[in-house]
Amino acid sequence: MTFRRKYEEKFFRGLSFLFTAIIVFVLVQIIWTIAKKGVPSLSWQIVSQEPKGGYYFGKEGGILNAIAGSFYLAVSATVLAFVISLPVALFMNIYLIKYQRLLIGIRFFLDVLWGVPSIVYGAFGFTLLMYLGYRNSLGAGVVTVAAMITPIMIRAMDEVLKTIPIGLQEASYALGSTKTETAYKIFFREALPGFATAILLAFGRGIGDAASVLFTAGYTDYVPRSFSEPTATLPLAIFFQLSSPIEEVQNRAYAAAVILTLIVLVLSISARMLKPKK
């Protein structure tokens, strides 16, 4: 090795190390800040009670409204997105497999949708809401979040379906299956473990997003009892309560941040562990 190449190698290795260190440092800082402020305010009361005296001014109570609201919202949106994504992903990989050009176009389009900022979905949901004459509600939030995570779920499922060997498809057709039978009886079962990852990924994105629910789901002190009632969500619980001048309320925001971070962390770790071992 010449001197120059040795030097080059050292320089770039140093550079990579430096930036990695910066990233890790920032990440640790973020988690540390949230934990330092949030963990002391975590209590049974925080997770089990609705806020008392208004979420913005009341010093008593917890964030059960946001925890329950977020779960209702993310679970419903994930179910809705799944119901839409499954046939689309199967259709792409069974029927459209002959039209590779079209498929490339569709995948590109979905990837663009994946990249669209969630506030745009929020604005879309809001416009739709106004047009239909509904008010902010859990249902409207569900539809908006579902619209946001559907492209993610389709593409994640699509990537799983793409890895199914052509031999399995041949075996299925050779037994006399139709395309629909091949899709729902063979491909679906073969891809099921991979789909779990896709579902967790979409759920994680749905539960953590603030902008899409800002204009659509509203905010309330209570746990919603139906899809037509407005609902609180964890991201908005952070956003609204952090801006309050009252310290107890701010602490509730940090507690919400800790809980949300934990949920997302658990989701992405389980998604990673579920990845099929190849």
Added chain:
Amino acid sequence: MPSTIETMQESNIKVESISANVPIIEIDKLNVYSKGSHLLKNISTVIPKNKITVLLGPSGCGKTTLLKCLNRLTDLYPELKVKGSIRIDGEDIFDSGKDITTIRQKMGLLLQRPYPLPMSIYENIAYGLKLKGVRNKKIISEKVEKHLREVALWDEVKDRLKTSAQRLSIGQQQRLCLARGLAVEPEIILADEPSSALDPISSRVIEEEFIKLKSDYTIILVTHILRQAKRLADNVIFMYYGEIVESGPAEQIFENPQSEILKEYLKVGH
């Protein structure tokens, strides 16, 4: 009138000699093209009933492609253009009015590698039966046992029929795939180098199976293993670069080859 009796006798003899070699598959001027290349060139041949017909030839000569034409798995590959006609039991399989799934159920398929369906051992065999409309649980159970016995797998798996088929060994999976194909009661078995991924014992089981099955099924076996071809073949179709170079009864092909390419292939093969 003795003359009519004579003609009757004659025609009887004729019928018999034909039925010994009834063609079940007739391929006429079959051509397959993909983008720039001509994969199968003017293939015309007949494949007789209840015989093992071996497709022999070096890798890449088009054996798999020919086999896939027979049950129209070529439909899955948009880049392939298929021209010509293939008749099975007198029916043109490219006739757009025909239901392709019933045509495909006339043929069991064994691939180079086994692809068990993502379900239990039991369901793997029941699957094809259900597609055929068999709903009676008792009949299905009987068939599952019958066909697992047929491929000498029953004793190995009878205590774990409900476990995933994908957990079986490769050799067991391949035998399961054969049983799965037999369960839909095909007339023809298409096998594409079925023992190439198997250990010697499993491939011996498959070979023995084929010899037994010959009395009830027409078997088309693709292989590039000359010894396997010699052990199993009744008829041989020798292919080279997408063409049929020579075909005929096994003894004739192996003992008295005509073309230089086949002579060379038989000399270097093993």
